[in-house]
Amino acid sequence: MNRRERLMATMRGEPVDRPAVSFYELNGLDENPLDADPFNIYSDPSWTPLLQLTREKTDRMVLRGVLFRETPTGEPVPLDPLRRLAETRTWLDESGRRLTERTIRTPDRRLRSLTRRDPDINTVWTIEHLLKTADDMRALLDLPWPADAGQPDVAPVLAAEAALGDTGIVVLDTPDPLCMAADLFEMGRYTMVALREQALFHELLSRYAAIIHQRTETVAQALPGRLWRVFGPEYASPPYLPPRLFAEYVVRYDRPMVESIHRHGGFCRLHSHGNLRAVLDDIVSTDCMGLDPIEPPPQGDVELSYVRERYGDQFVLFGNLEISDIENLSPDEMERKTRKAIAEGTAGHGRGFVLMPSACPYGRHLPQSTLANYERIIDVVESL
16 A cells, blocks of 8 residues: 555545554655755755655655636735735845735724744744734724635646655645634734624634635635645634634634535545644534544643544544654653554544644754654554
């Protein structure tokens, strides 16, 4: 059984020769050590052995968002219509950090966001969020939002699939409406608005849903039979919001996405960090077929065995190795964690299991100890 066959059989709930293993965002295709971009952390030689291990030994899952383009100009149409309303400015500061400012002007206010990217850290920090108050949200909703348009550009997905061959699959990647809306606010302010201004927040979610639902249906039809990752549900999980609002803000808006994906033969996996116990039945009600990363305590509140026993027939389980363990444990401790995850993820009857970390390292220099733990994960899988 080759790696692509193993992953697709897992999605279908069919028997496999061994559990699939993925290094999540690392796939050995997108990380280019020869790229001289100062923000490319993978150019550091410390990454070379791990990238080779990823290419040669993992069941590769390459995340791809599908870009829409205007016809006939071919200009990209961003998923977030606010990008088309905003004035955007990007520059490097004196430390070589990349700053991006976006400004949207309404009749009575100026809305501004600011993000920062450091050359040695592969993440984007939001320094200032676009919306600070409920009145900012009202002002934004009073603006005429640009209509979504364009056609999906599927060529990058097909090119990635051709490059992977039988070593893995492309996973179509999209935020849900909650992810788009919540990310406009600082986390504490978001929770207050989502609790106190529910009707108004639903209006914001509905604006994003009109775009995301249409795009999901279009892409699912153009690229049938693929695995998808839908991210954002964690914004409505405890302790951020009470469980009752998960149905309001996630199920209501994510279920139509799941239906589109499944209607065209695809497989929908929801991505939700943190606490799951109180919302697992709601996740089931979306009718998704996969769930990641199922973090154990203290990062989450359920063991993998709990989810497998109660929901294993519904979900392919993706998890549940913590990146903090990969970065901090000894190889022998990492082996015990890996064997425990495999045992719990495959126990009894269930749809399927993919061994996978919750994230990946994001610093320019990869410690030798972290590499050793990735190697031990592969050693365990190959010993099965």
